[in-house]
Amino acid sequence: MTVNRRWTLAARPVGEPTESDFVLEEAPVPQPAEGEVLVRTRWLSLDPYMRGRMSEARSYARPVQLGEVMTGEVVGEVVESRSSAFTPGQLVACRAGWQEYGALPGHQLRRVDPAVAPAQTALHVLGMTGLTAYFGLYDVCRPVPGDTVVVSAASGAVGQVVGQLAKLAGCRTVGIAGSPEKVGDLREYGYDAGIDYRREDVAAALREHCPRGVDVYFDNVGGDLSSAVHGRLAQGARIAVCGQIANYNDAVPAGPAGDLRFLIVARARIEGFLVSDYARRFEPALTRLTAWVAEGRLRYREDVVEGIEHAPRAFIGLFRGENRGKLLVKVGA
């Protein structure tokens, strides 16, 4: 325990990121200052939003600087503590980034109880992606029993939770994914129907599976896929814009805003949201999500890559739809 392997940002990508945009460095293990905790990473979460942090464009968070460790949330073990709130051996979640060791102030750490569920679930169903699904669906979309809920990237980290939460709310659910295997997984995630957008005519499939139109659309993707859903909205439809992965590799935002007449025709609403805005309500939401996982009412699938050295390649695969479930890197022994 003397060397800390870490991925820093080497170049700002143009279009799709490449492995050469990252560099694997060896640095000394950081020394925790007074009030800080040294955490050894066990699990690193890889998420599409990180693409935005690699660009300089104005966004909701500060970009990663060149030479800086890539940002990201991890679950790790406390190895040394100079905070009275933590002791070695405890498991915590924190934003240590793409590295084997991080020293962070105690107040930035969240305790993880592995007795409740596997520790790494704090990075997905019982963490950011679960909360994103929860607030995006329940708060932004306000589903009503009987609503038809359509979800893009339905087998992804957020989408797999949205389908099940929508079923709990009494909705009919239609998931869109990009391979027969992923579409096959959808039933497990509470979807009543699945559409393979790479092999099916999405507009025709939506007509078949949403005969009364789409009341709620949870949009993780954007692009042409979303346009097909926009053409099938029911009156009073609500759309949560959670992600736009189809556009993340575009250098500049696409030109015209598109034709929004469909919103008038359907008297529909599109709303963007960020899970961090709901921070004061995380605790009660996590209590419910945890109970649903414990009761077997909320399932999840992880796609685990072994070894921090593979993080960039796995991350790039997100934009090609290569992951099947929540993408995690298992770090260390």
Add this chain to the structure above:
Amino acid sequence: MTVNRRWTLAARPVGEPTESDFVLEEAPVPQPAEGEVLVRTRWLSLDPYMRGRMSEARSYARPVQLGEVMTGEVVGEVVESRSSAFTPGQLVACRAGWQEYGALPGHQLRRVDPAVAPAQTALHVLGMTGLTAYFGLYDVCRPVPGDTVVVSAASGAVGQVVGQLAKLAGCRTVGIAGSPEKVGDLREYGYDAGIDYRREDVAAALREHCPRGVDVYFDNVGGDLSSAVHGRLAQGARIAVCGQIANYNDAVPAGPAGDLRFLIVARARIEGFLVSDYARRFEPALTRLTAWVAEGRLRYREDVVEGIEHAPRAFIGLFRGENRGKLLVKVGA
């Protein structure tokens, strides 16, 4: 009074409508049936939404059929009544269409009192466009005092009302219009600043006039102009999609919905609405609008074309920005 001149739909336009899409017919003056009222048109309202009715595409209202009289609202005089609720000489507003005479059931007529304001205001500030501004701004956008409100087509029939309603609500107002004359009119409509989108860099002008971002955008236009506003949203911005005149002549809705990342960055909301959905609340809204007009707090400008024979040419001019204020056709003596 034996001949009824009327404009019917001769062809479905591809792109911008042309005069040959309409045909001026002479027909007998209709005979009112029991319960109906014969109305002689004095004023015909011309509005961008009529372009949608000329197409067969699915929308919120049935298209005009080929050979059918063009749809539209008029203010006219009762010349014969077989309804106990109306007597000859009264002024009414109704959807008689582009013709000199219409026979309509009494329940489809609304009384107009010329003592309150000029009768034709029932076609704009005290009618559909005023109500569109009222509900689109107050209900959809929910302005808060201090908000910066941006309006496209700000000197048009709806836009000229929105600016003044936003000032009444304590907002700062920025109008976008398409000529120096129109921008000059904006001050009269309560705008604190004006932008000429044909002669100025809209993005740069928005940075200047909206230093803290755009809290509310009342969108009558769509297209590139709206993209510039989308790039300048404040956190929690609200956008009402009232019209998309920039797109109305597109044969098919534009391909992709555009990149909606800006909605996530700003946690913003875009909502389409139709004034007809607020019908049960028209009366109290009209009471307020009428009082504001009477007190001189709500001004308007009309662009009057004389003679029903000029209706198609004037209508086509709407899509070229040729009107200066609410476009009306004065019909008959």
